[in-house]
Amino acid sequence: MARVWAFLTNTRGGARLHWTDWASYAYLTLGIFLMFGPVVWLVMSSFKTEADLQRYPPTFLPYQQETVMVDGYDDPLPLFLMTGGEYEGQVLAQLRRVGLQAQMIDPENPTERLRVTIDQREPVDRIALATENYTDLFERFSFLRYFWNSTFITIMATALMLLVNSMAAFALSKYEFRGRTTVLLLVISTLMIPQTVVLVPLFLIVTELGLFNSLWGVIIPGAATPTGVFLLRQYMLTIPDEILDAARMDKASEWKIYWRIILPLSAPAIAVLAILAIMWRWNDFLWPLIVLTQSENFTLQLALNSFQGELQTDWSSLLAMTVLTLLPIACVFMFLQKYIATGIASTGGK
Amino acid sequence: MLSLISPLMRIVEIPMLALQRLLGMNKLAWVFLAPNLVLFGLFAFLPVILNFSYATTGGDNVLLADRPDVGLRNFVQLTDCTNHFDPNSCREDKFWRAVWNTTWFVTLQVGFMVGFSLLTALILNRDIRARGFFRAVFFFPVLLSPVVVALIWKWILQREGVLNAFLDWTGAGGINWLVDAGWAFAWSVFISVWAHMGFYTLILLAGLQAIPRDVYEAAIMDRASPWRSLTRITLPLLAPTMLVVLVLALIKGVQTFDEVYAFTGGGPGTATTFIIQYIYERGFAGAPRLFGLAAAASLLVALVLILLTLVQLWLNRRNVDG
Numbered sequence: 194m195a196r197v198w199a200f201l202t203n204t205r206g207g208a209r210l211h212w213t214d215w216a217s218y219a220y221l222t223l224g225i226f227l228m229f230g231p232v233v234w235l236v237m238s239s240f241k242t243e244a245d246l247q248r249y250p251p252t253f254l255p256y257q258q259e260t261v262m263v264d265g266y267d268d269p270l271p272l273f274l275m276t277g278g279e280y281e282g283q284v285l286a287q288l289r290r291v292g293l294q295a296q297m298i299d300p301e302n303p304t305e306r307l308r309v310t311i312d313q314r315e316p317v318d319r320i321a322l323a324t325e326n327y328t329d330l331f332e333r334f335s336f337l338r339y340f341w342n343s344t345f346i347t348i349m350a351t352a353l354m355l356l357v358n359s360m361a362a363f364a365l366s367k368y369e370f371r372g373r374t375t376v377l378l379l380v381i382s383t384l385m386i387p388q389t390v391v392l393v394p395l396f397l398i399v400t401e402l403g404l405f406n407s408l409w410g411v412i413i414p415g416a417a418t419p420t421g422v423f424l425l426r427q428y429m430l431t432i433p434d435e436i437l438d439a440a441r442m443d444k445a446s447e448w449k450i451y452w453r454i455i456l457p458l459s460a461p462a463i464a465v466l467a468i469l470a471i472m473w474r475w476n477d478f479l480w481p482l483i484v485l486t487q488s489e490n491f492t493l494q495l496a497l498n499s500f501q502g503e504l505q506t507d508w509s510s511l512l513a514m515t516v517l518t519l520l521p522i523a524c525v526f527m528f529l530q531k532y533i534a535t536g537i538a539s540t541g542g543k
Numbered sequence: 544m545l546s547l548i549s550p551l552m553r554i555v556e557i558p559m560l561a562l563q564r565l566l567g568m569n570k571l572a573w574v575f576l577a578p579n580l581v582l583f584g585l586f587a588f589l590p591v592i593l594n595f596s597y598a599t600t601g602g603d604n605v606l607l608a609d610r611p612d613v614g615l616r617n618f619v620q621l622t623d624c625t626n627h628f629d630p631n632s633c634r635e636d637k638f639w640r641a642v643w644n645t646t647w648f649v650t651l652q653v654g655f656m657v658g659f660s661l662l663t664a665l666i667l668n669r670d671i672r673a674r675g676f677f678r679a680v681f682f683f684p685v686l687l688s689p690v691v692v693a694l695i696w697k698w699i700l701q702r703e704g705v706l707n708a709f710l711d712w713t714g715a716g717g718i719n720w721l722v723d724a725g726w727a728f729a730w731s732v733f734i735s736v737w738a739h740m741g742f743y744t745l746i747l748l749a750g751l752q753a754i755p756r757d758v759y760e761a762a763i764m765d766r767a768s769p770w771r772s773l774t775r776i777t778l779p780l781l782a783p784t785m786l787v788v789l790v791l792a793l794i795k796g797v798q799t800f801d802e803v804y805a806f807t808g809g810g811p812g813t814a815t816t817f818i819i820q821y822i823y824e825r826g827f828a829g830a831p832r833l834f835g836l837a838a839a840a841s842l843l844v845a846l847v848l849i850l851l852t853l854v855q856l857w858l859n860r861r862n863v864d865g
Contacts, residue, residue: 249703
């Protein structure tokens with residue numbers, strides 16, 4: 194035990210832990226709790242039944258009340274443990290509750306009806322996952338529709354963005370032509386025009402193009418990004434021109450050079466941009482909110498937002514849907530954490 | 544996937560080769576640029592120009608031809624106040640409420656965010672175990688969608704939520720967090736710091752790791768205390784990164800909409816209505832659709848953002864030239 198402790202408190206330099214080290218670990222532990230806690234709580238809650246969600250104070254683990262099938266009754270009856278009165282210690286099934294009284298029966302002896310007051314009993318619970326919260330999503334809501342819309346937008350927008358931005362980056366990194374500096378400045382200046390400040394005219398243009406209430410109205414306007422062009426251009430600048438010249442000697446067309454040489458060689462930068470694009474598009478909210486007004490076109494984000502208004506009390510479906518919405522991004526994160534970190538650090542975000 | 548793209552690329556090669564013969568190699572660059580420039584033109588530059596037309600016309604028609612010219616009346620309506628610090632004295636009181644809410648929000652949010660990001664980055668930069676794991680812990684909320692962030696915290700903060708249960712248990716008593724204007728605002732600041740902090744932590748951590756090791760070794764030789772090497776070496780050398788982070792956070796803070804809108808809907812009342820929500824509501828959410836006012840307000844926001852972006856570009860100037 195002492196050796197384990199010595200190992201744990203050992204720092205790389207071999208010195209003992211200073212009080213600042215303790216403070217650091219305390220801060221980081223608090224960080225785990227504060228950053229992961231809410232998401233863990235959400236996931237646990239999403240497996241609770243509607244009745245369990247109403248429980249106050251709430252429990253960490255999801256519980257369900259035990260039920261029992263009794264001869265002569267079609268539905269399963271909830272079980273209660275009697276904590277007082279003449280049946281103390283017995284487990285009874287409830288038939289119905291009337292005010293402060295409840296009609297119970299003994300499952301062993303279902304003919305006799307017993308009358309008890311409700312403060313003399315407590316429910317018999319067991320830990321159980323309410324997976325019906327999830328299955329309900331597919332039956333009661335057009336969840337798959339929203340999921341498909343989100344997926345379609347994310348994939349198409351990412352592909353389009355990669356193609357368009359890498360073509361521009363190729364031109365800006367590998368060609369000497371008049372006006373190159375002007376184009377570079379134009380691209381930079383679009384940094385100053387975030388979607389949020391041109392919502393009204395953007396809406397007109399998208400409507401005029403017939404893209405209002407169409408998924409393409411969300412996909413196309415964001416396809417060209419200054420961030421994407423610059424990220425790829427910086428990377429392509431590091432590819433030696435000699436490779437291109439050699440290919441030209443072999444009579445390769447410029448297009449072939451672009452997609453057979455430049456694109457494969459820029460794969461790391463393209464991967465980073467792809468991950469960022471997937472993240473932005475999957476989580477996009479304001480522009481889809483304006484363009485997609487019919488519920489069959491909703492993305493998951495829009496559906497979640499509109500349901501939280503409508504289903505104020507139906508938290509069980511809402512929580513399950515929230516979990517399913519964050520799941521794809523969580524998976525991407527787990528596998529590609531390193532790339533995401535480098536990508537964000539090198540582009541400075543959007 | 545590749546088997547699908549390859550033939551497609553080969554088909555595109557035919558017209559591209561023809562263009563190459565026609566234009567020559569260097570002019571072909573424009574063909575490569577064309578899709579991007581068309582998209583920029585159509586969805587970035589054209590909207591900027593049109594925004595001015597919208598801002599100077601009235602009515603609720605989206606087609607510019609059907610909109611009557613009102614000159615600067617939209618701007619007058621927006622800025623007509625007896626006292627700009629008191630939204631009640633303004634003709635467009637909601638705009639000024641949004642302006643002041645946003646100002647307060649950005650000040651608090653950016654302050655807390657930069658402070659906590661710096662603290663976290665400094666701690667993560669120490670000689671600690673499992674650094675990668677802890678970095679991931681602080682970073683992962685960045686990936687969550689704004690709506691998901693809002694719902695996670697709404698669930699925790701609801702009247703019979705886990706936080707109130709905890710407070711009841713300690714005897715402090717629960718609070719109806721999102722019904723109280725002050726608390727709703729405070730929690731909006733909190734969730735937005737929670738959601739975005741990891742991003743700035745990452746940038747600051749990269750900045751810290753770029754500080755050469757030998758500077759610290761020299762400090763140890765001179766028997767400088769850890770506190771002294773923090774205030775005299777680390778912080779001054781980190782200042783450029785801090786500035787970038789500050790400006791980035793300001794640019795994003797001004798545009799805050801998604802998570803707070805999904806979290807509080809701007810309420811209670813207008814307590815958490817920010818400027819982008821004002822634009823959204825005037826232009827798109829309710830009837831009549833006052834595109835003119837929305838566009839005029841957008842222009843005012845754009846002015847602030849352009850100034851901030853220019854500062855950002857100036858700070859980043861080494862990365863963009865060449």
